[in-house]
Amino acid sequence: MFKGVNLIEFSERFATDDACRKYLSEIKWENGYQCGKCGQTHYYEIKKVGSRQCVNCKYAESATARTLFHKVKFPLRKAFYIAFMVVTNKKGISSYELSRKLGLRQKTCWSFKQKVIEEMKSDGNNPLKGNIEVDEFYVGGPEAGNTGRGNKTKQQVVMAIQTDGFGIHRCYAKVIPSAHSAELQVFFDQHIDKNAKIRTDGWKGYFSLKQRYPSIEQEISAKGKAFTLMHRQIMMFKSWLRGTHHHCTYLQKYIDEFCYRFNRLKYQNTLFHRLIERMVFNQPLFYQNYQCR
Numbered sequence: 001m002f003k004g005v006n007l008i009e010f011s012e013r014f015a016t017d018d019a020c021r022k023y024l025s026e027i028k029w030e031n032g033y034q035c036g037k038c039g040q041t042h043y044y045e046i047k048k049v050g051s052r053q054c055v056n057c058k059y060a061e062s063a064t065a066r067t068l069f070h071k072v073k074f075p076l077r078k079a080f081y082i083a084f085m086v087v088t089n090k091k092g093i094s095s096y097e098l099s100r101k102l103g104l105r106q107k108t109c110w111s112f113k114q115k116v117i118e119e120m121k122s123d124g125n126n127p128l129k130g131n132i133e134v135d136e137f138y139v140g141g142p143e144a145g146n147t148g149r150g151n152k153t154k155q156q157v158v159m160a161i162q163t164d165g166f167g168i169h170r171c172y173a174k175v176i177p178s179a180h181s182a183e184l185q186v187f188f189d190q191h192i193d194k195n196a197k198i199r200t201d202g203w204k205g206y207f208s209l210k211q212r213y214p215s216i217e218q219e220i221s222a223k224g225k226a227f228t229l230m231h232r233q234i235m236m237f238k239s240w241l242r243g244t245h246h247h248c249t250y251l252q253k254y255i256d257e258f259c260y261r262f263n264r265l266k267y268q269n270t271l272f273h274r275l276i277e278r279m280v281f282n283q284p285l286f287y288q289n290y291q292c293r
């Protein structure tokens with residue numbers, strides 16, 4: 001497992017495409033090999049690094065097949081670099097910056113980065129517990145001070161943070177069409193534990209959620225003064241969004257990226273490896289129809 005966020009160590013470890021293939025292969029078959037075509041569990045190593053060939057039907061599968069690295073049209077070590085920079089840079093990295101650093105087209109970097117971010121989406125399996133604050137805010141529109149393209153429509157976001165009285169442990173957020181209770185409930189059910197102690201402002205949308213979440217306490221926000229940690233988090237998110245993404249066309253994806261990194265601040269050692277695992281095992285939508293050939 002590659003550990004840490006050190007760029008020199010990363011560059012040495014993944015200096016060649018073969019080193020990357022070997023790494024993917026070890027993750028892909030860490031629980032044993034199984035032929036993608038006939039299910040046989042015995043294989044031969046073949047010449048191409050990381051690939052395995054079935055002893056029964058002779059089907060050869062590469063380390064990248066059925067992963068997010070499948071059919072990437074540029075050197076694998078550059079794809080690894082994009083994943084590394086996106087997940088380990090505290091503020092992420094723009095596709096323009098990646099393009100300059102890697103000598104790839106900006107659009108190429110952008111589209112691969114989208115795949116990486118797709119893997120940073122929460123699976124909802126780790127709801128916030130303990131002391132929670134929830135609030136909604138707007139992104140985009142005139143209030144962001146940016147009249148650029150794609151920034152003309154305001155979008156509403158609901159955010160929840162788990163606090164310990166001093167700081168913020170974790171956070172989740174979701175773009176919502178409106179702050180009606182039905183929309184808020186979807187977010188609550190996905191990201192907040194039923195027994196959590198929840199504070200919100202006086203918005204009526206939270207009122208009807210009290211049946212499902214009896215511990216909700218509503219307080220007058222006093223222009224944010226009652227929710228200082230939450231407002232700091234919202235400011236941090238907005239300033240990151242302006243600095244890195246410049247527009248809000250893919251707001252939910254950017255939110256997922258922000259929360260993924262924030263929620264793993266204490267797990268710097270495994271950041272890269274866990275992301276690569278997701279990229280190997282979580283077959284995204286556009287590969288659902290993939291068939292072994």
Ligand SMILES: [Zn+2]
Pocket residue numbers: 035036037038039040054055056057058059
């Ligand atoms: Zn086979």
